[in-house]
Amino acid sequence: MFGFYIEVSKANLHLVPHHYIRKQTLVNGERFITPELKRKEEMILSAEEKIQRIEYELFQETVDHIMQHLDCLTNLAYIADVYHYAKPKMTESDEIIIKERRHPVVERHIKDKQFVPNDLTLSSQHQQLLIITGPNMTGKSVFFAK
Ligand SMILES: Nc1ncnc2c1ncn2[C@@H]1O[C@H](COP(=O)(O)OP(=O)(O)OP(=O)(O)O)[C@@H](O)[C@H]1O
Ligand SMILES: [Mg+2]
Numbered sequence: 001m002f003g004f005y006i007e008v009s010k011a012n013l014h015l016v017p018h019h020y021i022r023k024q025t026l027v028n029g030e031r032f033i034t035p036e037l038k039r040k041e042e043m044i045l046s047a048e049e050k051i052q053r054i055e056y057e058l059f060q061e062t063v064d065h066i067m068q069h070l071d072c073l074t075n076l077a078y079i080a081d082v083y084h085y086a087k088p089k090m091t092e093s094d095e096i097i098i099k100e101r102r103h104p105v106v107e108r109h110i111k112d113k114q115f116v117p118n119d120l121t122l123s124s125q126h127q128q129l130l131i132i133t134g135p136n137m138t139g140k141s142v143f144f145a146k
Contacts (some may be wrong), residue, residue: 002024003023003041003081004033004038004041005023005024005031005032005037006020006031006032006033006037007029007031008030008031009028009029009034010028010029013030016030019034019035020032020033020034020036021033056128060127083104083107084139093113093123094123094125095121095122096121096122096123097120097121098119098120098121099119101118101119101120102117103142106142116139118143
């Protein structure tokens with residue numbers, strides 16, 4: 001608050017060099033500054049500000065870097081939230097179990113109709129293969145589209 005200073009007691013005032021500049025008089029002594037001390041004071045007091053500026057610049061650089069790479073992923077996360085898509089749980093097993101699967105593109109393009117979700121289970125033990133037949137336009141291709 002008062003800045004940096006050199007405090008000298010009354011008894012030692014006669015030892016103070018000529019280039020010391022008087023700053024404040026106290027009951028028991030005097031406070032002095034020197035041009036060098038003044039320079040150091042400015043350096044130290046502005047360091048905090050400088051640190052904050054550099055930190056902020058580094059933070060911005062990091063954000064810019066992340067934005068370039070994560071733009072796509074954050075978009076997918078947003079879409080997943082909006083349309084309630086679930087993240088698949090990957091396991092080492094030989095099963096594929098999908099519950100209430102929807103096709104993200106077709107679902108958005110059938111305007112007045114509701115998309116009918118379907119389940120799918122494939123495993124080497126119980127069901128390795130599906131043969132799907134049916135009339136035209138009944139959703140066979142959409143069922144298999146990823
Ligand atoms: N699960 C679903 N829920 C609602 N609509 C669907 C669904 N699946 C498909 N459709 C609609 O039915 C249309 C036909 O689907 P798809 O092309 O998969 O049929 P298809 O059985 O392969 O037909 P084709 O035998 O002519 O090849 C799609 O364009 C879509 O609009
Ligand atoms: Mg087809």
